[in-house]
Amino acid sequence: MMVTKQIIVTLTNGLHSKTAQSFVRKALAFQSDIKVVRHNKMVDGKSLLGLLSLGIATGNVVTVKAEGLDEKEAVSILTSFLKNEIDVE
Template sequence: MMVTKQIVVTLTNGLHSINAQSFVQRALAFQSEIKVVRHSRIVDGKSLLGLLSLGIANGNVVTVKAEGSDEKEAVAILTSFLKSEIEFE
């Protein structure tokens, strides 16, 4: 099964290089396969270049998908980060 959640990004500067790096580092900690979707483009959530290529800005709608043993936790934590609810080190 796959867990999917669509959210509006509320990071002040969007997913610029530092935030994208934090996102990828956190995504790599999960065993699940993670995808980030914007418009019709789907990229690997564990790929810094892939994420940056989406040009995700504050206010954009994105979908985070995860499939694997820790998919629920992965989607919950990664979407909370994109919504500025939690910060990663």
């Protein structure tokens, strides 16, 4: 089973290097396999270079997918992060 959620990114400056690093740190905390999709390009959600290669900006539509033991929690936390609902450390 895979959990998938499509959202509109509302991070103030999109996913630039600092926020991408925070996203990867959060993703690495989960056991699940995490993917981020934009414009039919799918990357590993635990790969900083992969995420940056998507060029995610505010207002972009992205899909977060997770498969594994903590997939629901992973998708919930990571999409909340991209929607600017939880703090960037």
